[in-house]
Amino acid sequence: MIDQYDRRILRILQQDGRITNQQLAQQVDLSAAACWRRVKAMEESGVIQRYAALLDPRQLEQGLTVVLMVQLSQHNRAYRDAFETRVKGLSEVLQCYALTGNADFMLRVQVPDMAAYDRFLNDNLFTLEGVAQVQSNFALREVKYETAFDI
């Protein structure tokens, strides 16, 4: 089970995924070897899923964020699976959740500009059977973007 040492390790790694093992060990007050073994065990068990560099989309010409609410026309398995499989394969879709409420799915899409978004919709979403409604909400501002949650 995960104990307080693990939690402290995770809290730090969420904020700095590239901290050296030695520094990490020092901060959580363990020997380097003990700390290292704990991190490896959590990578193995999937508690730590992966490490990522987080980039600035605006500096990389991917500055348009769109939040989409999608409704399917019927809630059968075929439409749902087709939609989810498509979504997983689209590199513009960074996040997708199946939701309770009016909309069936929420998507976050990251594209360079409106022209690219237009293409994205026409080529990838409107071509899908069973997509009844798509509401596009454009991000005026990113108020907060955090990957770290409470542990």
Added chain:
Amino acid sequence: MIDQYDRRILRILQQDGRITNQQLAQQVDLSAAACWRRVKAMEESGVIQRYAALLDPRQLEQGLTVVLMVQLSQHNRAYRDAFETRVKGLSEVLQCYALTGNADFMLRVQVPDMAAYDRFLNDNLFTLEGVAQVQSNFALREVKYETAFDI
């Protein structure tokens, strides 16, 4: 400016933020020193914002994801700033975007369970002046979660 070498470096770092500089250099076909300087320059300029370990919320008792749509009663600066400042300070709120469309904001909140979400709403959101409507959409499933976008 960012060139093709930088792009290749970024693509790899998005997927594996803990790759060693040596491996990275080998994969992009640069010497270790050249690769290292490019990475440092991109960290300096903010193209690389930070490195993060991505964890599994379900294994850490933070398994309830909620997508909130929030409307303010008036669109003046005071209400908006109060809301945004509050949101930035709440560790349960991992993402928040100011949006076009009916809702003014979309929030993604990560909590352990419904009881915690109830507390979150009552303590942090309903206490704010100027919040006219809050629609909570609970995530049934995480279809996709990606931090990497096209470069």
Added chain:
DNA sequence: ACTGAAAGTCGTTGCAT
């Protein structure tokens, strides 16, 4: 800008507790 080499630091394993 780049490479190659040098020096210092770190990761990783084996062993003992």
Added chain:
DNA sequence: ATGCAACGACTTTCAGT
């Protein structure tokens, strides 16, 4: 589970192109 010690691997800097 842990710490210590050793070795190989890696990061980082610097001189030279």
